[in-house]
Amino acid sequence: MNETTPVTIPRIDPAAELAATVAVPFERASAMPTSVYTSKAFLALEEERVFAKSWVCAGRAESLDGPGAYMTTEIAGEPIIVLRDAKGALRAMSNVCRHRMSTLLEGRGTARVITCPYHAWTYSLDGSLRGAPAMELNGSFCKENSGLPAIRCVDWKGWIMLTLDPDLAEPSEVYAEWDALVGYLDMASYRETFREEHRWNTNWKILAENFMESYHLPVCHAGTIGGATKLREMVCPEGFANFNFHHILKADSVPLALAHPSNTVLQGDDRRRTWLLAMYPSLMITLTPGYFWYLSLRPDGPDHVKILYGGGLSPDFLSDPEAEAHLLSLKTLLDAVNAEDKGCTEKVWKGMQSRFAKPGALSHLERPNYEFAQWLSRMVQAG
Structure with a gap:
């Protein structure tokens, strides 16, 4: 009888794979390994070492x-x-x-x-x-x-922030750089006008990364905001220890993203600058002179994400006699944008199930994704 040698399948350690991925400089960086998204064991690490130890x-x-x-x-x-x-x-x-x-x-x-x-x-x-x-x-x-x-x-600035960690520094310290960056927009004075809960068939990090980069806007959002985005004008600077950001200069085709005509404080490009801020691990904020909207994410297994989705207007637009029309216009736009993002991010999750799925090189417009991956790796390694 011939003896056969058993085939040993190498065990994948997603945390180790992630650490190796983020060890290279940004100029040579690639997307996170698929195991980081698909592994139930890695999700358990995220719950224990990321969500239970963050705001x-x-x-x-x-x-x-x-x-x-x-x-x-x-x-x-x-x-x-x-x-x-x-x-x-x-x-x-x-x-x-x-x-x-x-x-x-x-x-x-x-x-x-x-x-x-x-x-x-x-x-x-x-x-x-x-x-x-x-x-x-x-x-x-x-x-x-x-x-x-x-x-x-x-x-914290109008946001309800929770943590299970009794020793975690206050949000004002964790996100200390916020005020110098975007404090001039006084986010606490904006008012929420809608709040909804959704569940999508994708991993929470896929949706978080989708928010962090605007590289996808011209294509994924061709039917809504894509035409108002100029990739050549997009700025993706280095982020901070606990959040990343980038900003876009919006065209006049999205009036709500601009400063209200009565606003005499904001000048120059600040009147049309849209900020996209990813507060680790899972609060994604779009902040403009006219409105804000946000996603707060919770994993629901590797294959689903629970989404708290809300938004509202700045004081200038809330006090405008046409406030109701502004609200309707904003909600209609954001719902359409969300529907486009749902389609794109669910396709990414489906593609990750392929035997041929392999992370590709990152664009210079995806620096926030690289920094998020570095932060995530530090958190899961910290134990």
């Missing part, structure tokens, strides 16, 4: 507009409630009952108390336990020690 955006602070207004979200699988307490202060806490561990609230709404749907334990808006029926005969029960654990929550 993650739950939307705009003005969307919670009074005491008891709440929303629910998750970070790295951890259910979280974000709300305004009885005094209107912004808080976040665990969305898991301290009794038999049912989740408490769903979606968005307004509540005077938080009541568990399983055994009716109730919590005040500060997370303290308010009532626990039929617990008086259990000598180990302590009402004072049964409140909902607090989650760190910060209003």
Whole structure:
């Protein structure tokens, strides 16, 4: 009987592949290896070492507009409630009952108390336990020690930022360079006019990278904003430790991207400059003199991404008598842009399943993608 030698298939280590990819200088850089997108093991590393140790955006602070207004979200699988307490202060806490561990609230709404749907334990808006029926005969029960654990929550320039990491520096420190770069647009004064949730059939990083580069605009967005983009005028400078950026000078064909005619503060190119800012890991902000829009991303398996999608107007356009028309125009445009991005990014995910899928060289217009890959590699290696 002939003995056969078993075939050994080399084990792929996505983190090691990524580290090797980002070790080369940008002038010779290529896209991230496919394993970084398709591996379930790498996604588990991202949840543990990226999302659980970063600031993650739950939307705009003005969307919670009074005491008891709440929303629910998750970070790295951890259910979280974000709300305004009885005094209107912004808080976040665990969305898991301290009794038999049912989740408490769903979606968005307004509540005077938080009541568990399983055994009716109730919590005040500060997370303290308010009532626990039929617990008086259990000598180990302590009402004072049964409140909902607090989650760190910060209003940073109008964004609700959450983290599970008790030691992470404040957003003002993590994103310290923001003010000098784009502080002149006073993002906190803009107001959200719409907020939606979507789920696409692509990896979260594919969508993040799609936002980070405008190389795709003339083709992917040929039906919307592509014609207003001039690649030769695009600037992709080096980013910072915790976010990257680039900017585009928009033509007059997109009036909402320009400074309002009544604005006498902005001058020159600043009246038509659009900023695209990727706040690691997953808050993508487009900021213009007239409007903003954003994507806040959560992985949902390697093959899907949950998207919080919202946007709004600057104070100048909100106070314009034609504000309603501006809102309709903005939402119509952004929905069309999003539909184009969905088609493009889902095609990339489908292509990654091919046996012939191999990362290609990066354009000089894809520097932000390279910097994001470097940051991601540092985070997953940090342990």
